Amino acid sequence: MNNELLNVTGRIFNVQFFCVHDGPGIRTTVFLKGCPLHCLWCHNPEGILRDVHLSFSENKCLKCGACANVCNVHKVTDGKHSVDREKCSLRAECVKVCPTEALSIVGRDVTVGEVISDILKDKKFYEPSGGGATFSGGEPAMQPEFLLALVKSAKAEGINAAVETSGCAPYGVYESLLPYVDSFLFDCKETDPALHRKFTGVDNALILSNLRKLHSAGASILLRCPIIPGLNDRDEHFRGIAELSKELPNLLGVEILAYHRLAASKSGRMGLNIQDEYEPPAQELVKEWNDTLRTYGANVFDA
Ligand code: SF4
Numbered sequence: 001m002n003n004e005l006l007n008v009t010g011r012i013f014n015v016q017f018f019c020v021h022d023g024p025g026i027r028t029t030v031f032l033k034g035c036p037l038h039c040l041w042c043h044n045p046e047g048i049l050r051d052v053h054l055s056f057s058e059n060k061c062l063k064c065g066a067c068a069n070v071c072n073v074h075k076v077t078d079g080k081h082s083v084d085r086e087k088c089s090l091r092a093e094c095v096k097v098c099p100t101e102a103l104s105i106v107g108r109d110v111t112v113g114e115v116i117s118d119i120l121k122d123k124k125f126y127e128p129s130g131g132g133a134t135f136s137g138g139e140p141a142m143q144p145e146f147l148l149a150l151v152k153s154a155k156a157e158g159i160n161a162a163v164e165t166s167g168c169a170p171y172g173v174y175e176s177l178l179p180y181v182d183s184f185l186f187d188c189k190e191t192d193p194a195l196h197r198k199f200t201g202v203d204n205a206l207i208l209s210n211l212r213k214l215h216s217a218g219a220s221i222l223l224r225c226p227i228i229p230g231l232n233d234r235d236e237h238f239r240g241i242a243e244l245s246k247e248l249p250n251l252l253g254v255e256i257l258a259y260h261r262l263a264a265s266k267s268g269r270m271g272l273n274i275q276d277e278y279e280p281p282a283q284e285l286v287k288e289w290n291d292t293l294r295t296y297g298a299n300v301f302d303a
């Protein structure tokens with residue numbers, strides 16, 4: 001193994017083992033920190049901020065005051081807990097004394113070598129299942145040097161590497177990854193440019209351009225479409241997705257990612273106030289969406 005690559009450092013917020021929805025087979029998913037988008041429905045709000053930060057779960061808090069006794073960033077008054085994150089220095093004294101794990105520090109700096117040894121723990125499951133490692137986020141391409149070192153090192157160990165991306169990074173980053181990435185899980189959040197800006201905070205021109213360039217370069221791409229009831233479950237959007245699927249015939253397919261509620265509670269923990277609550281769709285509705293896409297000619301990927 002190349003020691004120079006193994007010593008590259010980056011920031012992650014989780015390594016999740018035995019994932020079955022992040023690409024083919026059984027996978028280990030590594031979540032990198034930082035994202036240029038702020039999707040209203042973000043499934044992984046821990047990944048949005050590049051900084052390490054304090055997470056607080058209101059529903060686990062006993063209002064015992066132990067955190068306030070060791071750090072004046074916390075206050076417990078009249079049976080209410082409050083935290084002034086601006087003043088938090090991440091000393092984590094509060095985390096150590098909290099009896100219910102209501103507090104935690106999100107994000108840590110690691111070397112590529114540390115991540116690869118985690119990934120190798122489940123190597124025996126990858127080959128029989130067609131699995132491997134998925135690098136996700138946040139937006140993993142926000143840490144291009146770290147991501148490149150990760151995929152190169154995974155390949156050197158014979159591990160299938162997938163990258164889950166919003167597509168919102170300079171094309172050069174994707175181009176450098178191409179020889180080492182087995183598949184891209186590429187998000188298509190909204191096909192209407194104005195609505196894309198409204199829902200995610202960024203324009204989709206660069207994203208679509210990257211998608212087309214990666215497709216032309218022969219990348220294996222699964223187009224993943226988060227569908228949020230009341231936001232982008234519109235007929236025009238389904239038509240737009242189908243048009244993209246027809247324009248890019250070598251896509252592995254189009255996969256709908258149905259909204260779930262977990263993310264809204266997570267963003268509150270981080271002190272982020274970016275999410276509304278949406279109604280999670282019933283399975284029959286998701287089936288209807290898939291049928292609509294098929295009717296419009298999309299190559300729907302059934303996991
Ligand atoms: S120590 Fe934990 S449970 Fe007690 S008040 Fe602080 S956050 Fe809540």
Ligand code: SF4
Nearest residue numbers: 035037039042138166
């Ligand atoms: S691209 Fe992903 S991580 Fe970034 S804000 Fe959107 S859903 Fe969250």
